[in-house]
Amino acid sequence: MRTLFDLELPTTYPSPAVKWLGGKSDLADQIIPLLPHDVRARRWFEPFAGGAAMFFRIQPRCAVLSDTCADLIGLYEVLQCYDLEAFGDELGILAASHRAKPREHYESIRKAFNRGGESVELGDRIHCAAHFLYLNRTGFNGLHRVNQKGKFNVPFGDVDEFRFDMPNLTQCGLVLRSAELYCESFEGVLSRAQARDVVYFDPPFHGTFTGYSGEFDERAQVRLRDVFRELDKRGVVVVLSSSDSTFIREIYQGYEVTVVRAGRAVGARGSSRGNVDELVIRGKTR
Numbered sequence: 001m002r003t004l005f006d007l008e009l010p011t012t013y014p015s016p017a018v019k020w021l022g023g024k025s026d027l028a029d030q031i032i033p034l035l036p037h038d039v040r041a042r043r044w045f046e047p048f049a050g051g052a053a054m055f056f057r058i059q060p061r062c063a064v065l066s067d068t069c070a071d072l073i074g075l076y077e078v079l080q081c082y083d084l085e086a087f088g089d090e091l092g093i094l095a096a097s098h099r100a101k102p103r104e105h106y107e108s109i110r111k112a113f114n115r116g117g118e119s120v121e122l123g124d125r126i127h128c129a130a131h132f133l134y135l136n137r138t139g140f141n142g143l144h145r146v147n148q149k150g151k152f153n154v155p156f157g158d159v160d161e162f163r164f165d166m167p168n169l170t171q172c173g174l175v176l177r178s179a180e181l182y183c184e185s186f187e188g189v190l191s192r193a194q195a196r197d198v199v200y201f202d203p204p205f206h207g208t209f210t211g212y213s214g215e216f217d218e219r220a221q222v223r224l225r226d227v228f229r230e231l232d233k234r235g236v237v238v239v240l241s242s243s244d245s246t247f248i249r250e251i252y253q254g255y256e257v258t259v260v261r262a263g264r265a266v267g268a269r270g271s272s273r274g275n276v277d278e279l280v281i282r283g284k285t286r
């Protein structure tokens, strides 16, 4: 039996924990009507989770979030099940040191973050997640970009204050308790999603600079289209956001396409900000 929980979207929801390129906060209200009306009652997959704006907006009963960015998934794991008081303390220390010498502090934390990485001790997990969030909030435009050696190389964003909202982060942690988290490429969804589940794909945009680790080139876009098609055939509800381009329209020919309008930053330069059309492509399973 369906309950109100299944049908009504929450009126209060946390903002995404991170600032993320291509984040869907501004578009969520246009995308939600394109999802099944009982979406909260279904299993929700976001294989390109990023800031997971749609997930936080919808707060599904049960979800699977994944992304290839290990540090992002590490932050979500900390918010989901680690000691948030200790996490808040770490953030407070970073904020105080940042205030004294913002640029120098940013650069020293970026260096430490790039040295740290692989540690899995409990204290270190909290420490790494705090550094990741700090760099996200004080780096240029909230970009996440790594060099060929996998080192985070985003320049300082000229931010005087490191601001974080602990009640919002706590709320994110509570919502994340309904989610399984994986650090993996989008193909992993093939072995997990089943009929009636909803998969929302939000890949790096075609034809724009993304700054994400690894390339998401046209071959990757075609592999993604094949995953989309396969899931659709299996009875999984598939919905995909994309930038508008001839190539994307061609590879998704035959599927229903809705144009939505975004006011977002599409590139690293301020001049490329503005209103841009995005596509929402839906499979045939509804």
Ligand SMILES: C[S@@+](CC[C@H](N)C(=O)[O-])C[C@H]1O[C@@H](n2cnc3c(N)ncnc32)[C@H](O)[C@@H]1O
Binding pocket: 016, 020, 021, 022, 023, 024, 025, 047, 048, 049, 050, 051, 052, 053, 054, 066, 067, 068, 069, 184, 185, 186, 187, 202, 203, 204, 205, 212, 213, 214, 216
């Ligand atoms: C446009 S962003 C998603 C934004 C997200 N919907 C939000 O609301 O913030 C795309 C995400 O895909 C991730 N990504 C890039 N290549 C990937 C791959 N092969 N498999 C899974 N995730 C990938 C990036 O790390 C990035 O977080």
